[in-house]
Amino acid sequence: MLPIFSHILFVLALSPLLLGVIGKTKAFFAGRWGPPLLQPWYDIAKLFRKGVVYSTTTSWVFKLTPVVVMATALASCIFVPWGSIAPPVYFWGDALLFIYLYGLMRFFLIIGALDTGSSFEGMGASREAAFSCLSEIVLFMDFILLVMVSKSLVLCNMLNTGFFSSWLSMGPVLVLVAVSFFLVMLVENSRIPIDDPNTHLELTMIHEVMVLDHSGYDLGLILWGSYIKLFVLGSVLVSLFVPAHLSPLTGVTFFLCGMGVLGITIGVVESVMARLRLNRVPHLLIGAFVLATLGFIVILLKGA
Amino acid sequence: MSFERFYVHNGQAWALAQVPVLDEVSFRREILESCAAAGRLVSLFAHGPKDKNICIYAVVGMDHEGRLSVFSMQVPAGKTGFESLTPVLPQAHLFEREIAEQSGLQPQGHPWPKPVRRHQNYSFYQIHSEEVHEVAVGPVHAGIIEPGHFRFQCHGEEVLNLEIQLGYQHRGIEKMMEEISLERAVLVAESVAGDTVIGHTSAFCSNIEALSDTQVPLQAEMIRAMALELERLANHVGDLGALSTDIGFLPVSAYYGRLRGEFLNLSMELCGSRFGRSLCRPGGVLFSLDEGMIDDFRRRLLKAKKDFTDVAELFFSTPSVLSRLESTGRISRQAVEQLGLVGLTARACGHERDVRTDYASGMFRFHHIPVSTASSGDVYARALVRRLEAQRSIEFLLEALQQIPSGELLNKPSRLKPDSMALSMAEGWRGEIAHVAITDSQSRICRYKIKDPSFNNWMALSLAVRGGQISDFPLCNKSFNLSYAGHDL
Known part of the structure; x- marks a missing residue:
């Protein structure tokens, strides 16, 4: 049990920090000081001190949603390695469970949003459902490639590609996987250029509009859950670049630096480009799918 | 036409008696003719002094000549309406609705006699269909902006119609x-x-x-x-x-x-x-x-x-x-x-x-x-x-x-x-x-x-989002950035 708890504590503690890094990077590009690095932490602390307001039209589904979001986020994190710290739980096929945990999270976010009966949240739910159809395919395609490279269906083995061995032979494929996974990660976490987490314009939102009616610690749970989701999906990406067989300390340091670089990269992407028009988002996802397919063809030609 | 047009310049004053007073038919004809000849309604409003009949004044601007033509129409006592110009001259629509609200004179035949600022129990335009959904935004908004109500009829992400309801800032x-x-x-x-x-x-x-x-x-x-x-x-x-x-x-x-x-x-x-x-x-x-x-x-x-x-x-x-x-x-x-x-x-x-x-x-x-x-x-x-x-x-x-x-x-x-x-x-x-x-x-x-220019231009926002994506509305709205207070007065 102890490794599981320490794994969960690690992600609970560090996931808000990634958002802090993104915020600081964006502030730097805007020529501002920006909010403190620990601001996401303060936000969560603030929300957990507040009470909750429930609309009379909502049912138990709405109340269950924040719990499910947090639970699935935490459950997903025990399958990913932090650098050279192996995940506490792994088994044959856990990669599928990993993907579907996020499917469950999304399902509850969507029905929780529909439960409010608000037209805004209905729009957000329909957008989320439409885009996730496409992003899930890309996510699967990326995982299929990793399975083919690593010959394993265990998530931590798939990610533990061994930087020097696999990258030398399978470099192009892994680059394609990394790029398309990065795009999926932006879509899944509602970042610019797909969604703008900072906007106050309900009509343009995707993720934010679905949680408009949540308040207090419920909102805190959802917020924290989405921080964890970004952190875990980010760690999947970073793990691809962590060399195998490092000492625990160097491995973790390498991993944390990688996460820092990831935060800065997301911040830079969000600073140098405007948000896409909503009906262009599928084009981006199709692009990501094409990249993954290209990797697939390379593997077929090369013979993994 | 049997009257001499009275032209004024921007920033000029003149005696009220100088303004030609026309009957309803020629007033209407004069507006239509001058607007057909590259003119534009700058203002159209009713003035009803306590002891006299209501008088409607029109200011038509000839943009290319830099001249403004002013004329008026005396509404006979006991008359409660006038023939609406809107069906033939759409730019008169809001002016006429305002006249109806401010003086009680009804523009007869106006296709959309909706109140401008004081609205009670107004029922919005609706499309009844299984596939069309309605989105209501405001009058209280998420940002620190003025109040206004927007009613969208949407098919999926596509906006079929937007109706704008203002008047929340009316201060008289x-x-x-x-x-x-x-x-x-x-x-x-x-x-x-x-x-x-x-x-x-x-x-x-x-x-x-x-x-x-x-x-x-x-x-x-x-x-x-x-x-x-x-x-x-x-x-x-x-x-x-x-x-x-x-x-x-x-x-x-x-x-x-x-x-x-x-x-x-x-x-x-x-x-x-x-x-x-x-x-x-x-x-x-x-x-x-x-x-x-x-x-x-x-x-x-x-x-x-x-x-x-x-x-x-x-x-x-x-x-x-x-x-x-x-x-x-x-x-x-x-x-x-x-x-x-x-x-x-x-x-x-x-x-x-x-x-x-x-x-x-x-x-x-x-x-x-x-x-x-x-x-x-x-x-x-x-x-x-x-x-x-x-x-x-x-x-x-x-x-x-x-x-x-x-x-x-x-x-x-x-x-x-x-x-x-x-x-x-x-x-x-x-x-x-x-x-x-x-x-x-x-x-x-x-x-x-x-x-205020917003008075003319709010309708443009409705047109701009028609057929577009509802997620583009905030961007369109910001590109006009019209005043709520200026419209509501």
Whole structure:
């Protein structure tokens, strides 16, 4: 049990920090000081001190949603390695469970949003459902490639590609996987250029509009859950670049630096480009799918 | 036609008796004929003095001739309506609805007799269908903006219709103008729309000056023109920043935001208010610039000019920005003509409509600012016109700084002329502001009609989002950035 708890504590503690890094990077590009690095932490602390307001039209589904979001986020994190710290739980096929945990999270976010009966949240739910159809395919395609490279269906083995061995032979494929996974990660976490987490314009939102009616610690749970989701999906990406067989300390340091670089990269992407028009988002996802397919063809030609 | 047309100029006063009074048929024919001949309804309003019959006044502007034709129609006692012009002249629709609300005269045959500001139990236009959903936004919004209600009929993400409901900011300004002293009236004029203080106040002052035959000192004319352009700069730059915020292009939005502050601070230096309050007063202005301030202004303007050029270059050359702005919220040239749209909305569709050029008054008789237009009529065009106008306003200010005349600042206005009427227009940053004042036999203002450009242009927003994506609405809305307060009065 102890490794599981320490794994969960690690992600609970560090996931808000990634958002802090993104915020600081964006502030730097805007020529501002920006909010403190620990601001996401303060936000969560603030929300957990507040009470909750429930609309009379909502049912138990709405109340269950924040719990499910947090639970699935935490459950997903025990399958990913932090650098050279192996995940506490792994088994044959856990990669599928990993993907579907996020499917469950999304399902509850969507029905929780529909439960409010608000037209805004209905729009957000329909957008989320439409885009996730496409992003899930890309996510699967990326995982299929990793399975083919690593010959394993265990998530931590798939990610533990061994930087020097696999990258030398399978470099192009892994680059394609990394790029398309990065795009999926932006879509899944509602970042610019797909969604703008900072906007106050309900009509343009995707993720934010679905949680408009949540308040207090419920909102805190959802917020924290989405921080964890970004952190875990980010760690999947970073793990691809962590060399195998490092000492625990160097491995973790390498991993944390990688996460820092990831935060800065997301911040830079969000600073140098405007948000896409909503009906262009599928084009981006199709692009990501094409990249993954290209990797697939390379593997077929090369013979993994 | 058996009457002689009565033409006036911007900022002129005349005796009420000079205005031709027509019967209903020829009044209607005159409006239709002059609008068919490149004219445009500048104002159409009812005036009902206590002991007399209601009179409807029309001001038709001939933009290319720079002349304004004024005529009126006496509504016979006991009559409760008049034949609506809207079915043949769509640009009259809101004016007629306003007349119905303010005087009780019903425009008969009006296709959309909806209240303008006071609405109770109004049922919105609805499409009954399993597939169409309705989205209601406001009147309380998520941002710190004014209240207004928007009702969308959507098919998926596509907007089929948008109905806009305003009036939440109605403060009874026109009525107030008739009841308060001139000293207070100027403060009310400053509050018509908080972001167009100079525009409205200079139109108000110009009316009072015309009605009292007051000569405004040249220096005051120059300061007013400069303040008007500073107001335009601050708002245009702020709007470009707001557009970049809406598309999530944050660095540029922060930069524009800072630049807006620079221009507001210049207003602050000039008159002690970032929004130009307490600068214009009937008869002149209260503040001017001394030698040291002129140098300081020039230095700061040159710096701001360089910064603005840089950031606008970045904004207008970033592909993701252009792809977001182009062909979003397009309105046609034809719509501009039919609805009588004004200001930068009209100029973004290729119409050279600009009060500073068409009906030049004050300092703009001597300094011509080129009219900036774009042709595509979309969000991009409106952003581009803002950029061009901001550049030209900076040029004007730099030039004006070298030529501020010396002399008086304020000639106190004398008593107003009795039974007179005055009309003043100004090109506020949104577009044409038109104020009409009528005095009674005791020289008191007995009717004050204000038309903010938003009054003409709100309909354009409805058209712009029709057939577009609902997620593009905030961007379209910001590209017009219309005033709720200016419309609601």
